[in-house]
Amino acid sequence: MTVSLSPSRLVIATRASRLALWQAQHVRDRLQALYPECDIQLLDMTTRGDQILDRTLSKIGGKGLFVKELETALLDGRAHLAVHSLKDVPVDLGPPFALAAIMAREDPFDALVSNDYPRLEDLPAGAVVGTSSLRREAQLRERFPHLRVRPLRGNLDTRLAKLDRGEYAAIILAAAGLRRLGLGDRIRAVLPAQHSLPAAGQGALGIEIMADRTDVQAWLSPLACDRSTACALAERAVSRALGGSCQVPLAAYATESGGRLDLQALVAEPDGSRVLRAGAQGAAAQAEALGAEVAQALLEQGADVILARLLAAPDAH
DSSP states (O other): OOOOSSOSEEEEEEESSHHHHHHHHHHHHHHHHHOTTOEEEEEEEOOHHHHOOSSOHHHHTOGGGGTHHHHHHHHTTSOSEEEEEGGGSOTTOOTTEEEEEEOOOOOOSEEEEOSSOSSGGGOOTTOEEEESOHHHHHHHHHHOTTSEEEEOOSOHHHHHHHHHTTSOSEEEEEHHHHHHTTOGGGEEEEEOTTTSOOOTTTTOEEEEEETTOHHHHHHHGGGOOHHHHHHHHHHHHHHHHTTOOTTSOEEEEEEEETTEEEEEEEEEOTTSSOEEEEEEEEEGGGHHHHHHHHHHHHHHTTHHHHHHHHHHOGGGO
8 A cells, every 4th residue: 555645634533531532632733743734633432431430440341441432433434543541452452453653651650649648658547549440459458458449430530529529538540641631730649660550551642543554554653652662562461461451450560771671560469468579671672572471470470360260250349
């Protein structure tokens, strides 16, 4: 296929939440700067993951619920690309879809948001902490078994409103989302990786297309960040090797320096009673192999036992 040097029209599929729209508009603005003559439009959609708010993601099918409707728009030609938070994109993404670009990562860490407490260490016994993530829950329970961790669903504004109504003493959110919406002042503390290891791809945006659209792939290539891509490939390889999903408290986080990656990962029991950790260093060019190596190290510690039980009975918790 001969690829046009510049697209004449592009449609971006996105979730309709305020954060998702910000992310899609960010991609639109980057593309508009690259292709000033292009007509770029947003197609905003409400996904099943946005509609079902009374159950945790682990009980309704996982983060892929935020992706399916957008993929339908790609399939039927209503959109050329879909913008996602990369941590929401299933790691087994395959034909007919492809990840065309992983953009420069912003803040990858979790953040404590509270109206009363500046640190998690300050919360009293029995205080209620909200989170949407088994990964965060397990690490919270490991460090602070005296706290009560409760599910927290809804978009960012909904979650903050629940905190402000006093339903929670504190909530844990992705720092990147808060900063993107100009809510960085709500962050009381950013949780370092050793206290709350991030999800694979957290803080990065991923752009999905139809795998056979080499023209769209070429147009999007200037948006890709080599460093973020290497880190994300290593992290997602851990999750892929372990069959990672919302049913499993799984974290993977890589940093890059001088062409080398440092990758850390964990698998945990949801109640934090057992947390397995592994890490390794390797060449950024071998990111996926490094991820597979770290996943194997976790399996050798007994991660397979935790995974088998949780994946066999995802509603048990």
